[in-house]
Amino acid sequence: MTAQETWHALTRGRGALITAAILCALIFLATATLVLTLPEQEQTPRGLPQLAHTHDIELGVAVAVNPLVNDNQYRSVVTEHYTSVTAENTMKWVNVQPQRHTFDWSGPDTIVGFAERNGLDVHGHTLLWHNQLPAWLAQGSWTPDELHQVMREHMQALMGRYQGRVTSWDVINEPFQDTGPRLRQNLWYQVLGEDYIAQALTMAHQIDPQAKLYINEFGIEGGGPKTDALHRLATHLLDQGVPLHGIGFQGHFIQGNVPENMAQQMRRFTDLGLEVSLSELDIRIPEPVDETDLQQQAHEYEQAIQACLEVPECVRVSVWGVSDQHSWIPEWFPGYTAALPFDDSYTPKPALDGMTTALSRTPSNRRPHQPHPTH
Numbered sequence: 288m289t290a291q292e293t294w295h296a297l298t299r300g301r302g303a304l305i306t307a308a309i310l311c312a313l314i315f316l317a318t319a320t321l322v323l324t325l326p327e328q329e330q331t332p333r334g335l336p337q338l339a340h341t342h343d344i345e346l347g348v349a350v351a352v353n354p355l356v357n358d359n360q361y362r363s364v365v366t367e368h369y370t371s372v373t374a375e376n377t378m379k380w381v382n383v384q385p386q387r388h389t390f391d392w393s394g395p396d397t398i399v400g401f402a403e404r405n406g407l408d409v410h411g412h413t414l415l416w417h418n419q420l421p422a423w424l425a426q427g428s429w430t431p432d433e434l435h436q437v438m439r440e441h442m443q444a445l446m447g448r449y450q451g452r453v454t455s456w457d458v459i460n461e462p463f464q465d466t467g468p469r470l471r472q473n474l475w476y477q478v479l480g481e482d483y484i485a486q487a488l489t490m491a492h493q494i495d496p497q498a499k500l501y502i503n504e505f506g507i508e509g510g511g512p513k514t515d516a517l518h519r520l521a522t523h524l525l526d527q528g529v530p531l532h533g534i535g536f537q538g539h540f541i542q543g544n545v546p547e548n549m550a551q552q553m554r555r556f557t558d559l560g561l562e563v564s565l566s567e568l569d570i571r572i573p574e575p576v577d578e579t580d581l582q583q584q585a586h587e588y589e590q591a592i593q594a595c596l597e598v599p600e601c602v603r604v605s606v607w608g609v610s611d612q613h614s615w616i617p618e619w620f621p622g623y624t625a626a627l628p629f630d631d632s633y634t635p636k637p638a639l640d641g642m643t644t645a646l647s648r649t650p651s652n653r654r655p656h657q658p659h660p661t662h
């Protein structure tokens with residue numbers, strides 16, 4: 288090879304090296320830019336589920352079986368806006384065990400399966416309630432031992448089927464009278480006495496030791512004699528070593544009556560070592576409804592969620608129904624309507640903006656959820 292040929296070979300090699308070096312530098316810069324920008328993108332929440340997770344709470348919704356199976360829009364609202372589901376009716380006694388020893392799992396299986404396919408948590412509702420009991424149970428004549436056995440059979444079947452899949456349960460629903468501080472004279476109280484509550488919680492814990500067990504009640508959100516009575520009951524149960532882990536504040540409000548001191552009332556129970564949730568939130572409006580009403584409702588949805596966010600041990604806010612067409616309000620409270628964040632046509636209402644506003648605030652020093660204690 289001549290000197291000239293050698294020089295040309297070297298310069299060609301040098302050019303290749305320079306080109307390679309430039310390409311490597313460009314790749315490095317692009318990768319560095321990607322690495323620098325990705326965390327910022329990941330930290331930018333893009334919807335209610337992501338916003339809820341930044342506060343370490345679940346954002347739930349009560350669902351019904353038929354629209355969940357038959358309505359694509361219904362399913363989309365659930366999966367796009369919520370992180371957990373509660374069975375509105377299908378896990379209640381009359382639907383699960385319409386005849387003694389005859390269980391219908393079609394509805395509960397549908398809801399739990401849907402939740403699992405879509406990465407949603409499931410809250411169980413409800414094990415003992417005075418309503419929606421089958422005739423064979425409500426009209427039966429029971430000794431304490433017989434009713435205790437019936438209770439165990441039902442809870443073993445329902446909780447056992449979904450053990451590890453339903454992570455929390457309303458074991459006791461609405462144990463107090465509607466407007467007073469006395470325990471409700473329901474079937475369980477009449478046969479088993481006041482101790483039925485402790486018996487049911489203990490039984491539920493034996494069946495599923497990992498599930499969080501709740502007492503769920505309405506009319507306690509703003510304090511008063513009923514709240515005081517539930518606080519005394521919870522204190523007594525915990526002092527006796529009964530496995531109670533949480534209190535559900537139902538949150539069925541009338542527009543203009545969302546209490547300002549709800550976080551304070553929640554803290555009374557979390558000070559006992561319990562967690563709390565806003566378990567059945569809706570805010571009904573007297574008819575006719577105008578835009579001013581909807582804006583006020585939006586502020587009150589924001590206010591309700593903010594109350595939960597102010598309490599580190601508030602773990603869930605659940606809305607009671609997917610849209611206004613599925614709400615229980617018009618049937619049970621004639622003259623009231625528009626209680627939910629989506630209207631009859633699944634169009635978002637200002638209430639959804641209120642929820643987003645509350646959840647978009649910078650998270651406070653909320654403590655991460657710990658496994659529940661075994662009392």
